Amino acid sequence: MKLAIMQPYFFPYIGYFQLINCVDKWVVFDDTQYIAKGWVNRNRILHPDYEKDWQYFSMPVKKHSHKIRIKDLVVNDNIDWRATLKGKISAYKKRAPYYKETLDFVDDCLSCHTPILSEWVVKSLEKTCAYLGILFDYSVFSEMHINTEKVEHAGQWALEIADYMCANEYINPHGGYSIFNEEEFSERNIELHFLKPNLQPYIQRRGRFVSGLSIIDVMMWNDKETIRYMLDDYKILSQSELRVLYHES
Numbered sequence: 001m002k003l004a005i006m007q008p009y010f011f012p013y014i015g016y017f018q019l020i021n022c023v024d025k026w027v028v029f030d031d032t033q034y035i036a037k038g039w040v041n042r043n044r045i046l047h048p049d050y051e052k053d054w055q056y057f058s059m060p061v062k063k064h065s066h067k068i069r070i071k072d073l074v075v076n077d078n079i080d081w082r083a084t085l086k087g088k089i090s091a092y093k094k095r096a097p098y099y100k101e102t103l104d105f106v107d108d109c110l111s112c113h114t115p116i117l118s119e120w121v122v123k124s125l126e127k128t129c130a131y132l133g134i135l136f137d138y139s140v141f142s143e144m145h146i147n148t149e150k151v152e153h154a155g156q157w158a159l160e161i162a163d164y165m166c167a168n169e170y171i172n173p174h175g176g177y178s179i180f181n182e183e184e185f186s187e188r189n190i191e192l193h194f195l196k197p198n199l200q201p202y203i204q205r206r207g208r209f210v211s212g213l214s215i216i217d218v219m220m221w222n223d224k225e226t227i228r229y230m231l232d233d234y235k236i237l238s239q240s241e242l243r244v245l246y247h248e249s
Contacts, residue, residue: 001024002022002023002024002025003023003024003026003165003169004027005157006027007032007070008028008030009121010042010058011214012214012215013213013214014218014231015195017129018231020136021134021231022171022234022236023171025137025165026136026137027139027140027161028122028139028141030118030140030141030142033068034069034070040070041121042056043058043213045088045213045217046210050206053210054213055088057088058081059117059120060076060081061073061074062074062075062076071116071118071142077113077115082110085106085110086106089102089106096205096220096221098220098222098223101219102219105127105128105131109123109127112124122138131224132224133228134231139165146160154179155180158170158180162188162190163188163190168189168190169193170193171193172192172193173195174194174237177194177239177243180192180239182240193236194239195234196235202218202221202222203221204217218230
């Protein structure tokens, strides 16, 4: 069984969905400290000003301790962030060929009114995967009651979860490869691999291609068949292959 573990991200970029698409099981890692200005409650779409590449959109959260866990974040619905998001998306209306379909999809996601941010994000991930026709078989870490007393460093969270779930392969985004000890995984008969997306340009009808934006941008410019092709456009690499790629010893 191939496993991946990630924090819940708000309308993430296509690489996130490539990872979902290439594994059998997903763990929503919600019981970890929230980092402000990350991807848990914000992302990026094209900026309507062609002199600028992108703009943020976000889901506001209520005031909280700086040590709060992701699972405990509460959406601040006193701010009309849904209208703000739709207003920003409207910049695509005159140029994006799949604007209506994407707006309908976003409206469907925005119809969810749970106050818990992580629950909202997971529901939107479910809807996105359903829209794209990919399997999203997930468990929520905070509900799993895994004994993590043996965790001594950041890379061991995935090891303990993968072992608990009887996974024989764990796949992580390539950017975090350096925190893992491959021998620790081998000792438990778990293969350790990393996914590196190939973010090929697509038509955005502007002077230069802006890469790595929210899946909303991908959906605005591409039909579902094209997106399905994009979901399979990645490489699975070992830790040693990534070290060579990044010229590290």
